[in-house]
Amino acid sequence: MVFSSLIFLYLFLPVCLILYFLARKMKVKNIILLVLSLLFYAWGEPVWVILLIFSGFVDYFNGRIIEANRGTKYAKMALIASIVINLGLLGVFKYSAFFIQSINGLFSAHLPFAEFALPIGISFYTFQTLSYTIDVYRGNTKAQMKFSNFLLYVSLFPQLIAGPIVRYTDVAEQIDNRTTTLSGFKNGAIRFLTGLAKKVLIANYAGSVCQQLLSSNLSELTTAGAWFGIFLFAVQIYFDFSGYSDMAIGLGKIFGFAYPENFNYPYICTSITDFWRRWHISLSSFFRDYVYIPLGGNRRHLVLNLLIVWSLTGLWHGASWNFVLWGLYYFVFLFFEKVILKGKMEQMPWYVKRPYSLLVVLIGWAFFYFTDLGQLGTFFQSFFFASPNGLIDTTSQTIIINNSLFAVIAVIACLPLSKYVKKLVNYVGQQKGNAGMVVQFSLNFVYMAGVLFFCTASLVGQSYNPFLYFRF
Structure with missing residues (x-):
């Protein structure tokens, strides 16, 4: 599933928002996000969602070992295991055919190889989970004790497919302690x-x-x-x-x-x-x-x-x-x-x-x-x-x-002109009285409604809608 699709905009996202904001407890909110994130990934990759969960479990498990054995050989062994397994999976699914074909072409060999359908986003979530175990080993963060919380970090649908590459240290406190405001x-x-x-x-x-x-x-x-x-x-x-x-x-x-x-x-x-x-x-x-x-x-x-x-x-x-x-x-x-x-x-x-x-x-x-x-x-x-x-x-x-x-x-x-437009709109909203707030609200509403309308109209008639970085 892609963000720029009518199914996401008018079905998946509204359902997700309704369920999320109806839930009161953060634990329930996290479960909702986790289930929907796995569904989001499985929509386009029904088989490879298992690989995503396995990759998450490998680094969760090794993170716990590192946390429990800091400064010992067992921590180093867990870190090495995490690096080898993650890069091994990435190598098999993304690079094995390329390297074997290159060897065959260079030496006129006939080595057999299997061409896998590349799991979407594997480069992104591999780097995310690797950064986690390395940061735990370095002492930059504590290991996550709940597998469901760690899997949420790995699979959260907004950044799962094509980044940005979010490090665990960026969101560690936000998993169980975050606030959602109207602003x-x-x-x-x-x-x-x-x-x-x-x-x-x-x-x-x-x-x-x-x-x-x-x-x-x-x-x-x-x-x-x-x-x-x-x-x-x-x-x-x-x-x-x-x-x-x-x-x-x-x-x-x-x-x-x-x-x-x-x-x-x-x-x-x-x-x-x-x-x-x-x-x-x-x-x-x-x-x-x-x-x-x-x-x-x-x-x-x-x-x-x-x-x-x-x-x-x-x-x-x-x-x-x-x-x-x-x-x-x-x-x-x-x-x-x-x-x-x-x-x-x-x-x-x-x-x-x-x-x-x-x-x-x-x-x-x-x-x-x-x-x-x-x-x-x-x-x-x-x-x-x-x-x-x-x-x-x-x-x-x-x-x-x-x-x-x-x-x-x-x-x-491509120029940073939008920064000045945003400052101008915020300046209008900060003016005394309700007039400024009304004007700011109106400008934001017209902008959002207009963008949604034109994007929807464009998506209805478009057949060309790839995300270039999905292949990475």
């Missing part, structure tokens, strides 16, 4: 609907037009078509993923959970280092805290540490060589900024930093989009003005002209 509900609903609009009204449209240019016959692709196509994919993936994160954070607020932010206007970045401080923040911070720093961080073996982290980052996104190249691509530019320039990027003028950063990111999305390396090469031929098809033809010209207004709107939506 929190309102802010959560606004955040959810904002994410829904990003996904349905911007990402889906950008993706459908992008397909017309990049998923057709690439041998006929012009330079203008290549640039506009990858621009549309950059729009799609940002609004798709940040929209999902907004929906997850908004739903969390409705139920009293505070999830970490996952995006901070990444396309206004002034360097590649800055981009990765703004893009998929929960993943970047995971690799920083659980891989990069333990390896030595900036203190020793900096280049090797960067290489390992960005190879893993690429592999995390998909079992395909294009994702490995994507990770190594970013390693090269981060190496350039951290080792060669050594902080000199900050001294450069914005009109150098921003175009450089955006161009690097835009080219990077090509590695991400094309899983076939031959298609990637054909695309780059067009992108770098070496296409035999020339700069532009009638087809690409028509697509660009017809979608120029959408492109302008998408660019504006």
Whole structure:
């Protein structure tokens, strides 16, 4: 089940809200959320929900062992067991076929392999449960004593499928002790609907037009078509993923959970280092805290540490060589900024930093989009003005002209203008008397009703509605 579906919006979510707010005791509320979260996952993955529960039990069990045997070899053994089992499951279901196929291709071997249907969200919940056992081992948090509470943390439907990667330390106190307020509900609903609009009204449209240019016959692709196509994919993936994160954070607020932010206007970045401080923040911070720093961080073996982290980052996104190249691509530019320039990027003028950063990111999305390396090469031929098809033809010209207004709107939506709109609305609500509150309520109501109406109308007529990060 996906958030941007009519079944979720008009059946699952209303039922969930009614049952949740009818319950008075937190224990009952948690049971309701747990049952509905497992149902939410089983809706699309009826078999793999067993894997989700098993993964949760493994880390719950090992967390209890670590808690009871701190400072002993048994705690270390439990931590190792957690890491091996979790990464083993991830390796079998996500990477086994990829590695065996690569070996077969490299050595002309004929090793047998099984191709599994990838369990949705396995990369996200694997990292969440791993962070739990590591944090318990480090003494950053106490082990959860109730399996139902731990399984709720792992499976809570707002963030289960595509993040953000929520660490146990972020929500440990909120599982049994959280409050739901009218203000929190309102802010959560606004955040959810904002994410829904990003996904349905911007990402889906950008993706459908992008397909017309990049998923057709690439041998006929012009330079203008290549640039506009990858621009549309950059729009799609940002609004798709940040929209999902907004929906997850908004739903969390409705139920009293505070999830970490996952995006901070990444396309206004002034360097590649800055981009990765703004893009998929929960993943970047995971690799920083659980891989990069333990390896030595900036203190020793900096280049090797960067290489390992960005190879893993690429592999995390998909079992395909294009994702490995994507990770190594970013390693090269981060190496350039951290080792060669050594902080000199900050001294450069914005009109150098921003175009450089955006161009690097835009080219990077090509590695991400094309899983076939031959298609990637054909695309780059067009992108770098070496296409035999020339700069532009009638087809690409028509697509660009017809979608120029959408492109302008998408660019504006990438800017942090909404912060100022929110401040203005809050300022109106803080004015003396009831007039300010009435105006603020009216503005919020019109916004939410309008977004829900247009998103519903769009979903009724749309056939293109994927979540890109579900495959990870």
